[in-house]
Amino acid sequence: SQTIHQWPATLVQPVGSPLSLECTVEGTSNPNLYWYRQAAGRGLQLLFYSVGIGQISSEVPQNLSASRPQDRQFILSSKKLLLSDSGFYLCALKLHPNYGYTFGSGTRLTVV
Amino acid sequence: AQTVTQSQPEMSVQEAETVTLSCTYDTSESDYYLFWYKQPPSRQMILVIRQEAYKQQNATENRFSVNFQKAAKSFSLKISDSQLGDAAMYFCAYSTNQFYFGTGTSLTVIP
Numbered sequence A: 001s002q003t004i005h006q007w008p009a010t011l012v013q014p015v016g017s018p019l020s021l022e023c024t025v026e027g028t029s030n031p032n033l034y035w036y037r038q039a040a041g042r043g044l045q046l047l048f049y050s051v052g053i054g055q056i057s058s059e060v061p062q063n064l065s066a067s068r069p070q071d072r073q074f075i076l077s078s079k080k081l082l083l084s085d086s087g088f089y090l091c092a093l094k095l096h097p098n099y100g101y102t103f104g105s106g107t108r109l110t111v112v
Numbered sequence B: 001a002q003t004v005t006q007s008q009p010e011m012s013v014q015e016a017e018t019v020t021l022s023c024t025y026d027t028s029e030s031d032y033y034l035f036w037y038k039q040p041p042s043r044q045m046i047l048v049i050r051q052e053a054y055k056q057q058n059a060t061e062n063r064f065s066v067n068f069q070k071a072a073k074s075f076s077l078k079i080s081d082s083q084l085g086d087a088a089m090y091f092c093a094y095s096t097n098q099f100y101f102g103t104g105t106s107l108t109v110i111p
Helices: none
Strands: A003-007 A010-013 A019-026 A032-038 A044-052 A055-058 A065-070 A073-078 A087-094 A107-111 B003-005 B010-014 B019-021 B024-026 B033-039 B046-052 B064-069 B074-079 B088-095 B099-101 B105-110
Touching: A003 A087, A010 A019, A019 A032, A019 A087, A019 A107, A032 A073, A044 A065, A044 A073, A055 A065, A073 A087, B003 B088, B003 B099, B010 B019, B019 B105, B024 B074, B033 B064, B033 B074, B046 B064, B046 B074, B074 B088
Parallel strands: A010 A107, B010 B105
Antiparallel strands: A003 A019, A019 A073, A032 A044, A032 A087, A044 A055, A065 A073, A087 A107, B003 B024, B019 B074, B033 B046, B033 B088, B064 B074, B088 B099, B088 B105
16 A cells, blocks of 8 residues: 655744755555645645646645655755744645545644 | 535534534535545544445444435534544545545544
């Protein structure tokens, strides 16, 4: 079965610093990959999704970007973090609509 | 536009009792999938149960079952014999090619 590795688990970064969150997948190939953000323990906001290497779709214009340099690697980045970037970031994969998402364990980002 | 509505931001249940979490959705699609996810304090998202829209039989997973009413676009989750470990945020979700989450229901289990 497929698994998602997401790191780091917790990150505290100063305002204006860069960000790189990494998500890697095992046990499957050519998955659809997603980055979500969850603020204040509430709903999930879709940030980016990717259907293949180098293919990124952005759902919300913001301070963040995403890249997919390899089939099983999905990276969330920022050149300069804002306070509003704080939140819980989840990576997810989907093989087929009826299977639902498989989520990573998430990264709690605090921008100070 | 597809939307998912969870009208109960918070619910509580006595341990060993039964609780039902509500979810409604809006869609013009006829073929889709519905899910309930659990997010405990660890914040790991865990798939609880899923339902294919073309199946009339309600899905069941141990103590978790759904009441799927396709015409009413309703997809409620019933948790029987509630346990302390059931305390979590529960998200309803709808999927075709895109995935749509509700805003969640926070469930408290009272010992």
